[in-house]
Amino acid sequence: MTATAHALIGGSLAAAFPDNPAMGISLAALSHPFLDMIPHWDLGTGWKKKSKIMLFIQASLDLLLGVVLVFLLFGKMVDPLYLALAVFMSEAWDILFMPYLLFNWNFFPFSAFYRVQHALQGKARLPWGILTQAATVTGLVLVLRTIH
Numbered sequence: 666m667t668a669t670a671h672a673l674i675g676g677s678l679a680a681a682f683p684d685n686p687a688m689g690i691s692l693a694a695l696s697h698p699f700l701d702m703i704p705h706w707d708l709g710t711g712w713k714k715k716s717k718i719m720l721f722i723q724a725s726l727d728l729l730l731g732v733v734l735v736f737l738l739f740g741k742m743v744d745p746l747y748l749a750l751a752v753f754m755s756e757a758w759d760i761l762f763m764p765y766l767l768f769n770w771n772f773f774p775f776s777a778f779y780r781v782q783h784a785l786q787g788k789a790r791l792p793w794g795i796l797t798q799a800a801t802v803t804g805l806v807l808v809l810r811t812i813h
């Protein structure tokens with residue numbers, strides 16, 4: 666999924682357990698592969714046809730958008746360090762294979778993260794790939810809001 670989608674889920678997990686960072690951060694990390702199994706489109710779709718610079722810029726903007734939205738939505742509910750860690754852990758799986766994509770670091774652990782991620786990705790074309798994602802994120806954020 667897009668970094669924005671992962672960040673929003675990570676942030677809402679932190680907001681669901683504002684006093685339990687161990688829980689929120691673990692769930693944020695665990696949420697990633699499950700979310701990626703839902704058919705979706707993201708900036709990594711067709712990455713072999715993109716220039717590395719373009720991929721890096723797009724991925725960075727995606728991550729930045731996610732961080733801004735998370736702090737706008739949950740910044741007042743959760744300790745900022747906890748929130749930042751939850752977002753980081755929700756993205757960690759993708760961050761860990763970026764060196765493989767960007768620098769061709771085809772060795773452990775980056776290659777392993779790439780292979781796991783590649784095998785798990787549920788792919789869908791636009792616009793469906795964005796709609797499934799928007800529906801999943803909106804649904805999960807709303808459900809998690811009822812916890813706390």
Ligand SMILES: [Zn+2]
Binds near residue numbers: 697758759782
């Ligand atoms: Zn992913």
